[in-house]
C-alpha cells in the first residue's frame with residue numbers, strides 16, 4: 001500500500017475537498033491541515049472551522065526541482081497564503097512566477113496533487129490561483 005492508499009484518501013477526503021482547519025479552544029488560533037494538537041500552544045482541545053476560499057499571498061517560493069514522480073512541469077510555485085483566521089502553504093497554479101506579486105488575492109481550486117504508482121489512483125487536493133479582476 002502506497003502513501004496514497006484508498007483508505008487514507010477516504011479518511012482525509014473531507015479535509016481535502018473542503019478547507020477544514022483545526023481551531024484551538026485554548027488559544028483560539030486555527031491551523032491547516034488539522035492536527036491532533038494545536039501547533040501554537042499544544043492543547044488537544046480542538047474544534048473545526050471551515051476556512052474562507054479567498055485569501056492573500058504573503059510570500060512564495062519558486063521550486064525548480066520537485067521530488068514528485070509524476071511532475072511533468074517545472075517550475076512549481078509554493079505560496080504562503082493568509083486566509084484571515086489561518087495561514088497555509090499550498091501550490092499556486094495558473095500563473096507564471098514572474099506575474100505573481102506578494103499581496104495578490106488568490107482563491108482555492110481543486111487540482112490533481114498525486115498519482116499512486118501502484119493503483120493509478122489520482123488524488124485531488126486544494127491549490128490556489130490568482131483571482132482575476134474583471
Ligand SMILES: [Zn+2]
Nearest residue numbers: 024027038041
Ligand atoms: Zn492553541
